[in-house]
Amino acid sequence: MDFVIETERVTGGYGTTMVLRELSLRVPRGSIYGFLGPNGAGKTTALRMFLGLLRPVSGTVRLLGQQLPSGLPGVLRRVGSLIEQPSLYDHLTGVENLEIIRKLKGLDRGDGGRALHALGMERLALRRVKGYSRGMRQRLGVAMAVIGNPEVLLLDEPMNGLDPDGLQTFRSLLRDLRQEYGVTVVLSSHQLEEIDQVATHIGILSPTGDLLFEGTREELALRVPQQLLIKTDRRDDALAALENAGFTVDSRQEHLLIHSATADMAREANRILVTNGVGVHHLSIELATLERQFAKVLATTKVWERI
Amino acid sequence: MRTMRALLSTEATKLKKTATLWLSLIVPAMLLLLLFIGLVDDYFRHPIRRMPVSAETEWISVLARPWMLWAHLLPILIAVEAAGLASPEHAGKHWKQLYALPIPRWSVYVAKALMCALLTAGSSLFFSAGLVALGLARSELFHLQIASDVPLGVVLEVTARAYLASWCVIAIQTWLSVRFSGFAISIGTAVAALLFSGLAAQFGVAGLYPWTMPLDSLPWGWSEAPAPAMVSPLLCVAVAVAAGWHLSRREVV
Numbered sequence: 001m002d003f004v005i006e007t008e009r010v011t012g013g014y015g016t017t018m019v020l021r022e023l024s025l026r027v028p029r030g031s032i033y034g035f036l037g038p039n040g041a042g043k044t045t046a047l048r049m050f051l052g053l054l055r056p057v058s059g060t061v062r063l064l065g066q067q068l069p070s071g072l073p074g075v076l077r078r079v080g081s082l083i084e085q086p087s088l089y090d091h092l093t094g095v096e097n098l099e100i101i102r103k104l105k106g107l108d109r110g111d112g113g114r115a116l117h118a119l120g121m122e123r124l125a126l127r128r129v130k131g132y133s134r135g136m137r138q139r140l141g142v143a144m145a146v147i148g149n150p151e152v153l154l155l156d157e158p159m160n161g162l163d164p165d166g167l168q169t170f171r172s173l174l175r176d177l178r179q180e181y182g183v184t185v186v187l188s189s190h191q192l193e194e195i196d197q198v199a200t201h202i203g204i205l206s207p208t209g210d211l212l213f214e215g216t217r218e219e220l221a222l223r224v225p226q227q228l229l230i231k232t233d234r235r236d237d238a239l240a241a242l243e244n245a246g247f248t249v250d251s252r253q254e255h256l257l258i259h260s261a262t263a264d265m266a267r268e269a270n271r272i273l274v275t276n277g278v279g280v281h282h283l284s285i286e287l288a289t290l291e292r293q294f295a296k297v298l299a300t301t302k303v304w305e306r307i
Numbered sequence: 308m309r310t311m312r313a314l315l316s317t318e319a320t321k322l323k324k325t326a327t328l329w330l331s332l333i334v335p336a337m338l339l340l341l342l343f344i345g346l347v348d349d350y351f352r353h354p355i356r357r358m359p360v361s362a363e364t365e366w367i368s369v370l371a372r373p374w375m376l377w378a379h380l381l382p383i384l385i386a387v388e389a390a391g392l393a394s395p396e397h398a399g400k401h402w403k404q405l406y407a408l409p410i411p412r413w414s415v416y417v418a419k420a421l422m423c424a425l426l427t428a429g430s431s432l433f434f435s436a437g438l439v440a441l442g443l444a445r446s447e448l449f450h451l452q453i454a455s456d457v458p459l460g461v462v463l464e465v466t467a468r469a470y471l472a473s474w475c476v477i478a479i480q481t482w483l484s485v486r487f488s489g490f491a492i493s494i495g496t497a498v499a500a501l502l503f504s505g506l507a508a509q510f511g512v513a514g515l516y517p518w519t520m521p522l523d524s525l526p527w528g529w530s531e532a533p534a535p536a537m538v539s540p541l542l543c544v545a546v547a548v549a550a551g552w553h554l555s556r557r558e559v560v
Contacts, residue, residue, distance in 0.1 A: 014560055048403070048559070051403075051406075051407045052406075052407075053403055053406055053407060053558065053559040054558050054559070054560070055558060073408070073409045073410055073411055073412075074409060075409075076407060076408060076409040077409035079407070081404075081407045083403050083404070083407070084400075084403075085400075087399045087400055087401040087403065087404040088399060089321055089395055089399060089401075090399070091323070091324055091325065091395075092320065092321070092323070096320055096323075099317075099320065100317045100320060100321070101404075101408070103313040103316055103317055104310075104313050104314065104317060104405075104408045104409075104410055105408060105409060106309065106310075106313065106409070144404075
């Protein structure tokens with residue numbers, strides 16, 4: 001498999017504070033790589049290292065096959081990035097801000113227009129950035145990152161402040177970039193439900209900067225078993241009947257959940273409920289959400305760390 | 308070359324509607340205004356002051372003191388302009404974005420230094436043109452009849468010498484401004500350095516001390532030699548190489 005970013009035993013941080021510890025990850029070409037981790041885990045630090053903004057104390061970083069920092073700055077021609085909040089010149093218009101990036105990347109005049117069009121910002125971009133809302137700033141920041149269709153996009157919290165329409169546009173843009181142009185996207189965010197909708201691969205960092213998991217969505221799902229979701233007309237009776245039959249039921253929400261469920265268990269639970277005269281409205285086996293998968297991976301690690 | 312052209316073009320875009328751009332005109336304009344007020348005051352106090360002397364002497368009296376004053380001020384103006392040119396990057400935390408683009412890091416420094424040099428050239432030319440206008444006004448007010456003897460060659464030479472002699476300060480102040488955010492360190496350094504000007508003159512090294520080089524390059528300066536105008540660009544290159552090396556190695560936090 002072809003990887004656009006590869007790190008090998010990268011350790012580094014800020015000054016004497018080491019944020020990442022022997023990070024070895026690989027981002028496959030053409031993937032949307034969701035980069036997850038709690039606050040302070042080192043997601044932004046890692047993205048900065050991928051761009052050569054920070055140098056690791058030890059280990060190697062390869063970006064598009066070029067080892068950093070020797071491949072800099074040439075390799076950055078094929079990379080677009082948005083690290084933390086967008087860096088915008090408030091006294092200039094959106095178009096002028098985009099033009100600065102376009103000129104410095106040596107792109108054609110039309111590339112700026114295409115990036116604005118992709119983010120639905122043609123008219124708004126004529127206004128001074130000083131008057132922009134947070135969401136508009138974010139959109140412009142994304143436009144500045146995607147200008148010229150880079151091979152790799154590194155986006156740190158790009159969905160912050162986007163309204164539902166903006167989120168929708170952003171999601172479609174990422175999918176289009178991947179499907180039409182084969183762009184690889186590394187996406188760090190706290191909005192797990194958003195990453196859930198677009199990511200093809202996931203990397204999870206521990207609070208201490210270790211890579212806990214890396215793989216496809218399917219591989220992550222295998223780590224966290226599916227759950228059986230049950231909605232009935234008599235919740236308490238259903239709960240009692242299932243518990244009497246030996247099921248461990250999660251009743252913290254309005255519906256009932258049976259974790260680590262199989263098809264046989266679903267059939268059995270349904271039979272018990274019907275036998276007990278409970279009307280079943282809804283019964284389905286569902287994959288765990290990314291949020292639950294993320295929590296599960298982190299929780300597993302806590303146990304390891306205690307050991 | 309293409310990168311430098313793009314960088315200079317983007318620096319020019321960033322300068323639009325900024326105080327930094329206006330300051331490069333306002334500072335010489337204020338000084339010229341003060342000189343004009345002095346001229347008018349002189350006229351009202353001593354309308355028939357003295358017998359006219361030679362045109363050359365009159366023009367030297369028009370140019371010498373103001374230019375010495377300007378040469379004194381130049382390092383402070385350069386400090387303000389250099390800090391102003393770097394302030395948008397510091398304010399918006401733009402370094403991470405700039406350094407994530409396919410351009411060498413040192414080229415960002417060089418572009419800012421060149422832009423500072425351009426602004427300084429603009430200010431110096433504006434000031435010189437203003438002084439010529441003041442000389443013409445003086446000729447008219449006091450009936451000196453020196454209007455036809457404008458020493459353009461001297462004006463251009465003085466402007467060029469002081470300007471070239473300021474390059475070293477431009478390189479140093481740009482380095483400081485790119486390295487440190489805010490105006491305090493940049494201007495503080497310039498003010499502190501100027502305080503030591505007298506000492507540099509006393510020890511006979513005014514022609515090698517970056518902050519006194521513009522003053523020392525004038526024909527009416529201490530050494531009366533054009534040496535600073537030649538030494539300063541050489542020192543500027545040395546400082547720029549060191550600054551480029553240093554800034555290229557810095558991590559962007």
